[in-house]
Amino acid sequence: MTAVADPLIRLIGVTKRFGAGAAAFQALKGVDLDIEAGDFMAVMGPSGSGKSTTMNILGCLDVPTSGSFLFRGHHVESLGRDQRALLRRRYLGFVFQGFNLLSRTTALENVELPLLYRGEDRWARREMALAALDKVGLVDWAKHTPAELSGGQQQRVAIARAIVTHPDVLLADEPTGNLDSERSIEIMELLTDLNRTSGITVLMVTHEADMAAYARTVVHFRDGLVETVERKAA
Amino acid sequence: MTDPAAAPPPPRQASSFRLLGTTALLALRAIRRHLLRSVLTVLGIVIGVFAVVTMVTLGKGATRSVHDQVSNLGANVLTVIPGTSQGRGGGGETPPPFKPEDLDAIRDQVAGVTAVAPIAQTTATAISNASNWSTTVKGTTDAYFDAQAWKLANGRIFTPQEEAAGKSVCIVGKTVKDNLYPTSSPVGSSLLVGSVSCEVIGELALRGGGGFGQDVDDTVVLPLKTVQRRFTGNRDISAVVVAADPAYDSADVQQSIAALLRERRNIRSGKLDDFTIFDSRQIADTLSGITNVLTAIVSAVAAISLLVGGIGIMNIMLVSVTERTREIGIRLAIGAVAREVMLQFLVEAVVLSCLGGLIGLILALFTSIGLAKVIKVPFVFDPWTNLLAFLFSGLIGVVFGYFPARRAASLNPIDALRHE
Numbered sequence: 001m002t003a004v005a006d007p008l009i010r011l012i013g014v015t016k017r018f019g020a021g022a023a024a025f026q027a028l029k030g031v032d033l034d035i036e037a038g039d040f041m042a043v044m045g046p047s048g049s050g051k052s053t054t055m056n057i058l059g060c061l062d063v064p065t066s067g068s069f070l071f072r073g074h075h076v077e078s079l080g081r082d083q084r085a086l087l088r089r090r091y092l093g094f095v096f097q098g099f100n101l102l103s104r105t106t107a108l109e110n111v112e113l114p115l116l117y118r119g120e121d122r123w124a125r126r127e128m129a130l131a132a133l134d135k136v137g138l139v140d141w142a143k144h145t146p147a148e149l150s151g152g153q154q155q156r157v158a159i160a161r162a163i164v165t166h167p168d169v170l171l172a173d174e175p176t177g178n179l180d181s182e183r184s185i186e187i188m189e190l191l192t193d194l195n196r197t198s199g200i201t202v203l204m205v206t207h208e209a210d211m212a213a214y215a216r217t218v219v220h221f222r223d224g225l226v227e228t229v230e231r232k233a234a
Numbered sequence: 235m236t237d238p239a240a241a242p243p244p245p246r247q248a249s250s251f252r253l254l255g256t257t258a259l260l261a262l263r264a265i266r267r268h269l270l271r272s273v274l275t276v277l278g279i280v281i282g283v284f285a286v287v288t289m290v291t292l293g294k295g296a297t298r299s300v301h302d303q304v305s306n307l308g309a310n311v312l313t314v315i316p317g318t319s320q321g322r323g324g325g326g327e328t329p330p331p332f333k334p335e336d337l338d339a340i341r342d343q344v345a346g347v348t349a350v351a352p353i354a355q356t357t358a359t360a361i362s363n364a365s366n367w368s369t370t371v372k373g374t375t376d377a378y379f380d381a382q383a384w385k386l387a388n389g390r391i392f393t394p395q396e397e398a399a400g401k402s403v404c405i406v407g408k409t410v411k412d413n414l415y416p417t418s419s420p421v422g423s424s425l426l427v428g429s430v431s432c433e434v435i436g437e438l439a440l441r442g443g444g445g446f447g448q449d450v451d452d453t454v455v456l457p458l459k460t461v462q463r464r465f466t467g468n469r470d471i472s473a474v475v476v477a478a479d480p481a482y483d484s485a486d487v488q489q490s491i492a493a494l495l496r497e498r499r500n501i502r503s504g505k506l507d508d509f510t511i512f513d514s515r516q517i518a519d520t521l522s523g524i525t526n527v528l529t530a531i532v533s534a535v536a537a538i539s540l541l542v543g544g545i546g547i548m549n550i551m552l553v554s555v556t557e558r559t560r561e562i563g564i565r566l567a568i569g570a571v572a573r574e575v576m577l578q579f580l581v582e583a584v585v586l587s588c589l590g591g592l593i594g595l596i597l598a599l600f601t602s603i604g605l606a607k608v609i610k611v612p613f614v615f616d617p618w619t620n621l622l623a624f625l626f627s628g629l630i631g632v633v634f635g636y637f638p639a640r641r642a643a644s645l646n647p648i649d650a651l652r653h654e
Contacts, residue, residue: 056648059567061567061647061648062648081571081572082571082572082573085566085569085570085571085572086569086571087569088567088568088569089568089569089570090569092569094567094568096651100560100563100564100567100651101564102561102564104267105263105267109263113564113565113568114568114569116256116259116260117256117565117568117569117570117574118569119253119256161568
């Protein structure tokens with residue numbers, strides 16, 4: 001029991017400061033966090049607690065001011081813009097509160113988008129996108145544009161777009177924030193199902209304890225630090 | 235395991251060729267999504283390409299038309315008239331007209347001359363049965379028709395005997411025929427030219443424009459002697475038409491004639507010629523030159539609208555980048571690298587401007603076919619003009635699309651995603 005495998009993601013003493021001089025704002029003050037592969041983690045905390053900043057760093061959208069970010073045992077905190085983009089393309093999927101689908105573009109085309117950047121040919125794109133839409137139960141809506149879909153459906157298309165590349169990690173930023181409770185439950189059940197059946201690691205920012213209840217691990221942020229990590233028995 | 239420099243397993247990256255195809259697809263989708271705006275964006279390019287290509291095409295048609303008229307003349311035709319082209323102010327004596335012997339000398343002593351014809355010219359009113367028409371009366375010999383390579387539509391030219399006798403026979407040009415004999419053939423009828431009643435023995439074929447708005451078909455041709463006796467009342471020859479063998483350089487022939495005439499007209503060396511030789515080919519070249527310069531000027535003005543069109547594309551692309559900030563954020567979050575976002579917007583600009591160029595070319599094609607008919611020049615399709623205009627419109631897309639594309643690519647994904 002000596003060689004414990006590295007966690008999928010490990011943050012060590014991560015700080016983040018915005019601005020400079022008197023106007024500087026210390027968003028993160030030394031965050032340590034391990035995320036195991038296959039976990040379903042809810043990230044909670046009041047606004048300004050640093051949870052969004054942490055998510056941006058975890059999503060390789062931003063870089064820490066200091067500290068280490070290990071992804072699959074590799075240091076990624078100092079990667080350049082394009083290398084981080086390639087990392088996102090290969091390993092990460094994003095779901096946003098506001099869905100962020102391309103308007104006037106069909107659900108299928110939206111889901112195909114990440115595959116375009118991966119250089120898949122059109123037949124592979126179509127096949128993979130339809131498979132992803134099938135997983136979220138929207139294969140019959142492939143030809144519809146976001147305007148023709150309900151909020152819950154739009155979020156499911158967004159989830160299909162996030163998982164179409166079979167990423168290691170799905171980062172969801174308040175995915176149920178714009179949905180009523182019934183749709184929220186559907187989305188949470190979908191995420192739980194994906195986490196269980198595909199083994200995809202889910203990191204979810206949420207305000208609502210109801211939603212966090214679906215997670216296996218709940219992390220509370222306060223004042224730029226991890227306050228508590230609460231792990232439920234499997 | 236925790237080598238600080240090691241990156242995770244290299245992610246798959248699209249080849250640049252496939253990337254270009256993909257971005258072209260994205261660009262076409264974006265253009266289709268904003269169809270009206272796309273059309274308005276490229277309007278400047280459309281008008282620019284349309285104007286330039288139409289102007290150049292019509293200009294080339296005009297040049298071609300000048301050349302066609304000259305090649306109509308067959309051999310090189312030199313026209314010699316007394317006097318200098320830079321008409322001197324008063325005080326100088328009027329240069330003497332040519333004598334019949336001058337013509338013989340030119341024919342016999344200058345190498346490369348195939349035909350020489352004298353012209354005595356005046357104007358008179360021609361009256362047929364029903365109507366009258368004021369026209370140019372030319373007195374000449376049968377050699378004139380050879381020298382000018384001017385064919386008859388009907389009838390015959392006068393014989394040397396008729397010429398020598400100064401018979402009252404005439405050959406009418408197409409314009410005269412159309413005005414005096416609109417329906418019937420004039421051959422055989424009698425025509426009163428000035429105060430001379432003459433028999434129409436022939437009808438000239440249509441020659442077509444002589445440049446500078448002068449109508450060469452508006453003429454009645456009589457034997458030289460008839461005109462000298464009955465119209466001008468002297469033996470003056472007001473012009474000599476010389477046809478040169480195409481195998482000879484017309485400049486050489488021109489020089490030989492000049493030398494001969496200087497000798498015959500006793501012009502001492504150092505003094506200027508008191509006659510002028512026009513070379514039909516030179517006139518044609520001058521006309522073409524003028525046409526080309528005009529075409530270039532008008533095209534340059536039209537090209538300015540191409541530039542304005544390019545600025546229009548930049549303008550709209552910048553608006554588009556701002557409007558689509560969130561879309562760019564989504565693309566970046568999904569894993570597009572800066573280069574891909576830049577390429578997408580650049581390709582969009584190029585596709586737009588090329589599309590505009592293509593529409594402009596099609597419009598120009600139909601317009602120049604129509605306009606060429608209206609202004610009576612041949613329609614000349616020049617593939618190089620069209621290709622160049624098309625490539626230029628693409629270039630405009632690259633130049634004016636670069637700045638907006640770079641701006642799009644440099645967006646921060648977090649800020650872009652938050653953008654409302």
